[in-house]
Amino acid sequence: MKLTGSKILLESLVLEGVDTIFGYPGGTVINIYDDLMGSSIKHVLTRHEQAAVHAADGYARATGKVGVAIATSGPGATNTITGIATAYMDSIPLVVITGQVPTALIGNDAFQEADLIGITRPITKHNYLVRDVNELARIIKQAFYIARTGRPGPVVIDLPKDVQIATAKFEYPDTVELRGYKPTFSGNVRMVEKAVKMMLTAKKPVLYVGGGATLADAHNELMELAETLQAPVTTTLMGMACFPTRHPLSLGMLGMHGTYYANMAVTNSDLLIALGARFDDRVTGKISTFAPHAKIIHVDVDPTSIKKNVRVDLPIVGDLRDVLKKMNKKLAEHRDETTQAGETLKPWHMEIAGWRKEQPMTYKSSKTEIKPQFVIEKLRELASDDAIITTEVGQHQMWTAQFFDFTQPRTFLSSGGLGTMGYGLPAALGAQAAFPERQVIDISGDGSFQMNSQELATLVQYRLPVKIVILNNNFLGMVRQWQQLFFDKRYSQTCMELPIDFIKLAEAYGANGLRASRPDEVEEVIRQALAMPGPVIMEFKVSREENVVPMVPAGAGLNEMVLRTA
């Protein structure tokens, strides 16, 4: 039986196991939306296409499945760009379907035409313009395969309107044939053996864990490796929640706003074991003083990440979970040596404990002003263990990373690579759509929140009970902090001078709003909000000029941290 392109698309999505998609209709996807009415797929109508992609991204990060978003051609498609770039930088598996003008009009500057394949080429893992309905099923199969395998990433399918209307025999392929795409899954055993030897003789090892550990769902294997070796673990922002922050071996986050002890441990280590991390500039600081005494083992599924920014002594390309399993197996064969190695690490742990005591991760509390860090700590105390936390980008994001103790993987969703303000609310929307019963909390600042605040409407419409924390300092806080420290307090355009009544805003959308202006109100507001059934904004009037510390100034080494600011 022959099906139309739009029916083939929806049938294929069902066969890929897609249950929820996020999108926004328009002229060139109207056929798909018509067929959606009879489909088993649930569609969430966001209020902006950017939010649809972030929501699919939040869904993907929380579940580990491929997120799907849909938008119309031209402006609908260009609105998806920030969402796609966000997913690309953090290696999140997405399939984004965009409408396109009919093939006969492509290149004619037709109404609502944009060259989306050209625009998205550098921010997708791959993209397709479908020019023949007979190729559609194969392309969808390939798109999902490419999105979720190897180093995951977003794939765009640009689907002209006439291809949606044309008919073809529908046969969904069982296998994928891509002669140019064969990601390495299995780590080289000889390299793993070499790595294990290096681990057993190291006196000051550090495990440096990135987002790859989450993507590979390697948290259990990571825990086994860390505990067997008794090696301290530091994570990047993206690796956060892959290793419990309260674990005795955890050093918290490293890098620009990392803990003093994590950065000191990396700087003084003799073996740095990088697991699914890519030595981002926010992590390394000045490259020439980064881990200067360490041999570096780098495990990554993407060969381009290896030796891109730093020299590597032992590269291992492969799926992190597979490599860690092999490492753990090898270590189990050397039980005596492992125990011995644990003993030799005692002085190293003493040294780290010294740094921890010298500069613990803390802040100056206040009885009169709400400290943003205090709100984060209270939230951790009152939220459930499996609560999914999303953030926007800025000071609140760093305070969340520093003070919210994560215990379970895939519970921290944040735009690390691109640093997208406006990510958190729609990402929370997507995560809540995937897990209606779990607590989902967006931690935001007053600046970031306003970048996608229209999604309050989506939350209310679909009864998605996302809780929103706004740490309101009436500033674009992170930029203000830089201006204070490096631009002589010249606060150019960082003061959000118009005070927004976020409570009224919430109410305008049919949501609830609660406000705390004094420290003694914080706990009650959080308790009340978490107990309410629908979406709630919690606005906290926080101390306005609080800074994120420690801080490694741009271009400085990890050992040159600014520990406190005036």
Place this chain on the structure above:
Amino acid sequence: MRHTISVLVENEFGVLTRVAGLFSGRGFNIESLSVAPTLDATISRMTIVTSGDDRILEQINKQLNKLIDTIKVIDFTGEDFIEREMALIKVTAEEATRAEILRICDIFRGKVVDITPKCYTVEVTGSPVKVNAIIDLLRPMGIKELVRSGPVVLGRGPKGWKGN
């Protein structure tokens, strides 16, 4: 340092942009690029001449391999290979210079492929160094127009890539 790389890619819509965009987006240099289909019409072969240190070259190789449409990357750095470039040179041919142009052509095993009363078009093939040399010799006669194909390369010896 100058490097020559061959890339076998899917002969598909937009593949040239993917390769060119990769170079420009990551700040890699392209000195020349030539592309045409292989014996297998579904595969195109690109020859790219680029420059950079070892670290950059390693990234270029890896990033090219990462493209979904890339089937194989052959880096000729340190390899023994044949490199050929073709040039068409339109040179002013006056009474006094015609014989000299033909002599130069002969030495370089070039051919005159178009003649008008005032102008010869010379076809020459060789390594880029050889092409440079004939251009230098013809320049004094007055070169009106010139086109170079950019080099294409094959490794020496019997080994081939699947006969393509």
